[in-house]
Amino acid sequence: MNIKRMLQFTEIDTKITIIQVKTLVVFTAIAIILSIGMKQPTWAVIYMGFGSLILSTTPFAYDSKIENGFLALLPAKNSERIGGRYLYFLGMVVLGFTVGILAMLINVLMGIEVTKMDGIVTMLAFGGIILFGSLQMLVFYQFGKHVGQQLIGIIRLVPGLLFFVGMNAMNGLIRQRDPQMKTVMTHLFQYRVALTIGFVIVSVVVFILSIAIANRICQNRDLD
Amino acid sequence: MDMEEIVMEVRGLRKVYDGFELKDISFTLPKGYIMGYVGQNGAGKTTTIHSILGLLNREGSICIDGCSFEEDEVMYKEKIGFVRDECYFPSNFIMKDIVRIMKQFYVTFDETIFYEYIRRWKLPEKKKIDSFSKGMKIKLMLSTVLARDTKVLILDEATAGLDPISRDEVLEILQDYIKDGDRSVFFSTHLMEDLEKIADYIFFIHNGQQVFFDTKDALIMDYVLVKGGFEDAGHESLKRAVHIQKSKVSFEALIKKSDLDQTKHSFLVEKVSVDDVVTHYMKKLNEDPLYC
Numbered sequence: 001m002n003i004k005r006m007l008q009f010t011e012i013d014t015k016i017t018i019i020q021v022k023t024l025v026v027f028t029a030i031a032i033i034l035s036i037g038m039k040q041p042t043w044a045v046i047y048m049g050f051g052s053l054i055l056s057t058t059p060f061a062y063d064s065k066i067e068n069g070f071l072a073l074l075p076a077k078n079s080e081r082i083g084g085r086y087l088y089f090l091g092m093v094v095l096g097f098t099v100g101i102l103a104m105l106i107n108v109l110m111g112i113e114v115t116k117m118d119g120i121v122t123m124l125a126f127g128g129i130i131l132f133g134s135l136q137m138l139v140f141y142q143f144g145k146h147v148g149q150q151l152i153g154i155i156r157l158v159p160g161l162l163f164f165v166g167m168n169a170m171n172g173l174i175r176q177r178d179p180q181m182k183t184v185m186t187h188l189f190q191y192r193v194a195l196t197i198g199f200v201i202v203s204v205v206v207f208i209l210s211i212a213i214a215n216r217i218c219q220n221r222d223l224d
Numbered sequence: 225m226d227m228e229e230i231v232m233e234v235r236g237l238r239k240v241y242d243g244f245e246l247k248d249i250s251f252t253l254p255k256g257y258i259m260g261y262v263g264q265n266g267a268g269k270t271t272t273i274h275s276i277l278g279l280l281n282r283e284g285s286i287c288i289d290g291c292s293f294e295e296d297e298v299m300y301k302e303k304i305g306f307v308r309d310e311c312y313f314p315s316n317f318i319m320k321d322i323v324r325i326m327k328q329f330y331v332t333f334d335e336t337i338f339y340e341y342i343r344r345w346k347l348p349e350k351k352k353i354d355s356f357s358k359g360m361k362i363k364l365m366l367s368t369v370l371a372r373d374t375k376v377l378i379l380d381e382a383t384a385g386l387d388p389i390s391r392d393e394v395l396e397i398l399q400d401y402i403k404d405g406d407r408s409v410f411f412s413t414h415l416m417e418d419l420e421k422i423a424d425y426i427f428f429i430h431n432g433q434q435v436f437f438d439t440k441d442a443l444i445m446d447y448v449l450v451k452g453g454f455e456d457a458g459h460e461s462l463k464r465a466v467h468i469q470k471s472k473v474s475f476e477a478l479i480k481k482s483d484l485d486q487t488k489h490s491f492l493v494e495k496v497s498v499d500d501v502v503t504h505y506m507k508k509l510n511e512d513p514l515y516c
Contacts, residue, residue, distance in 0.1 A: 008328045015321055016314045062314075070312035072279055074329045075301035223279040 009084025027051030044103030052096030305369030311361035416499035
């Protein structure tokens with residue numbers, strides 16, 4: 001696989017979807033406002049994760065039979081094209097995550113406390129975005145061709161919403177004052193770093209597997 | 225034929241869909257020639273082309289200038305230039321976006337030659353593709369293809385949406401393209417006048433099967449049109465006609481010269497055009513799908 005060609009496909013996907021990419025600005029503004037309003041810096045990262053997951057599937061929404069033909073005709077392997085799309089996804093994730101961190105910094109500047117627990121939740125959010133995103137990419141590669149454009153627009157929201165709700169639930173669980181949960185959380189908290197790193201590693205492994213499976217799905221598929 | 229004289233070889237091409245099958249399509253296209261690929265809507269023309277382009281999983285072998293898709297996908301795609309009836313560039317792109325992609329992916333893409341064509345056809349460089357007319361889009365696709373060093377130019381109904389002057393221009397370009405004797409053109413079309421003007425070979429496909437593949441000159445030499453009064457349509461000399469078209473007062477029959485006994489009739493016998501041959505075959509096959 002030629003990384004340079006993959007990046008060229010990423011560039012094409014970015015150019016095709018540039019209007020939607022620019023909506024990241026709107027997500028950023030909402031993330032900052034939410035995190036300041038809720039006085040919880042991790043809201044910014046979680047909300048940007050939600051936005052990244054939606055935006056990362058934009059190329060699938062723009063896929064058309066005819067333009068796909070052109071992309072498939074470019075002298076490159078289909079695996080490089082798929083790799084390029086995964087890099088687009090990663091790019092959205094890193095962009096969203098970076099903005100989320102910046103929003104957290106704005107919180108700090110505004111005097112809102114950022115704790116070690118916020119750091120853990122942030123890392124969990126990063127792992128969660130990679131995990132959800134890898135699985136959603138697979139769903140789109142497997143079923144995206146058979147689904148109409150309007151339905152794709154609705155389906156794209158689902159993983160992001162699941163992530164947002166799930167991460168907020170986890171955030172709440174970690175911080176809640178219920179004595180039973182607190183005992184469990186206190187016990188787990190001892191292993192927080194290892195658990196978090198483990199979760200991120202698992203997410204990265206799932207990401208790599210997702211690329212391999214997507215290639216397998218597309219191997220025997222007609223490209224027109 | 226020596227492999228070095230062949231630009232495209234298709235052997236046993238087969239593709240199965242629900243309700244349609246491309247069956248055992250085989251042909252060779254020598255260097256320096258133009259091949260017309262004709263058939264009704266749904267005959268399998270685009271399926272054949274998409275198979276050649278490597279867009280479909282199929283059976284059989286396809287080689288372009290000695291290279292197969294399976295051996296070297298990247299090199300294979302470099303050798304092909306493709307133009308179709310609808311623009312395949314992303315609609316929000318402008319010229320420089322396309323140039324950038326072409327330069328990134330195609331080793332032989334020449335920006336100077338590309339812009340020569342763009343300026344010749346006065347295509348707007350700063351407008352988005354979706355604002356182009358159909359003719360402009362086809363010229364844009366042609367410009368990108370002609371600015372590369374390809375071995376075969378494949379066109380899928382590309383001249384259908386053009387005005388007569390533009391169409392003539394494109395046909396002239398296709399003839400120029402093959403002048404060096406090292407490249408060939410493969411084009412599918414419904415426009416028989418295009419075939420008459422420039423095609424050297426004609427491949428007729430119907431319902432996924434080859435009906436005939438021959439040089440245009442041989443087709444025109446081998447067949448004649450026989451015309452006469454309606455009452456003579458069943459004449460014994462027309463027993464082996466490919467197809468007899470009857471009207472209220474007359475008939476017109478397509479028949480091979482070798483099947484027509486000139487001594488047994490006094491009908492009017494005329495030279496055929498490619499359109500005559502193809503149309504009669506199409507009508508015959510629609511009436512009798514098992515004819516071939």
